[in-house]
Amino acid sequence: xxxxxxxxxxxxxxxGERATLSCRASQNIGKNLAWYQHKPGQAxxxxxxxxxxxxxxxxxxxxGSGSGTEFTLTISGLxxxxxxxxxxxxFHDWSPITFGRGTRLDIK
Amino acid sequence: QVQLxxxxxxxxxxxxxxxxxxxxxxxxxxxxxxxxxRQAPGKGLEWVASISFDxxxxxxxxxxxxxxxxxxxNSQNTLYLQVNSLRLEDTxxxxxxxxxxxxxxxxxxxxxxxxxxVTVSS
Numbered sequence: 593x594x595x596x597x598x599x600x601x602x603x604x605x606x607x608g609e610r611a612t613l614s615c616r617a618s619q620n621i622g623k624n625l626a627w628y629q630h631k632p633g634q635a636x637x638x639x640x641x642x643x644x645x646x647x648x649x650x651x652x653x654x655x656g657s658g659s660g661t662e663f664t665l666t667i668s669g670l671x672x673x674x675x676x677x678x679x680x681x682x683f684h685d686w687s688p689i690t691f692g693r694g695t696r697l698d699i700k
Numbered sequence: 701q702v703q704l705x706x707x708x709x710x711x712x713x714x715x716x717x718x719x720x721x722x723x724x725x726x727x728x729x730x731x732x733x734x735x736x737x738r739q740a741p742g743k744g745l746e747w748v749a750s751i752s753f754d755x756x757x758x759x760x761x762x763x764x765x766x767x768x769x770x771x772x773x774n775s776q777n778t779l780y781l782q783v784n785s786l787r788l789e790d791t792x793x794x795x796x797x798x799x800x801x802x803x804x805x806x807x808x809x810x811x812x813x814x815x816x817x818v819t820v821s822s
Contacts, residue, residue: 593762624807626808626809628745628809630745634814635795635812635813635814635815636737636745636795636797636809636812637812638800638808638809638810638811641800641806641808641810642806642808647800647810648810677744679744679745681745681747681808681809683806683807683808688747688759688761688762689735689747689750689807690747691737691744691745691746691747692744693744694744694745
């Protein structure tokens with residue numbers, strides 16, 4: 593099973609600033625990585641797939657990068673609605689889907 | 701618009717069974733792989749099962765294999781998850797989700813339901 597490790601566990605950022613979230617896979621997964629936003633009581637929301645492709649309707653301030661084992665989600669110009677938990681998820685080569693443990697993005 | 705509505709959750713004793721349903725609308729259900737993901741209280745997301753667009757292939761997390769069965773009825777636009785031999789650690793909100801791509805799954809989950817809560821308690 594491919595393990596994905598997210599860091600940091602919690603990130604405190606001020607509105608208007610940039611947040612950088614990291615995800616590391618235990619083996620090379622190419623670009624087979626997605627990012628999700630999850631708020632309490634709501635359904636998770638797909639932000640990025642293929643490591644860097646924004647899903648439909650996702651604002652341009654969300655961007656993903658990386659390949660292989662190291663990936664980054666960057667949120668520029670943080671808005672109040674962006675404070676949530678973010679998960680990365682790998683999907684590679686018929687191995688079981690696995691999620692990271694999440695990064696909680698808090699208002700500083 | 702795409703809608704996924706889960707039902708069937710509830711309180712069940714350890715060792716019991718439940719069948720969860722996910723009713724889909726707003727898209728051609730029979731063209732997409734579907735997935736179940738759960739979230740235990742205070743924990744992160746955990747993928748548990750997936751099924752191909754036509755139901756011919758199913759996939760399970762190691763932690764649940766043998767106790768969960770995913771199935772679908774494309775004529776009824778409905779996804780199912782049969783959960784047997786329930787354990788305390790199966791307590792979670794269970795979400796159904798649609799794959800991003802038609803036919804061949806991308807394994808990125810583009811639409812999610814609101815979830816149904818399963819509580820295993822004696």
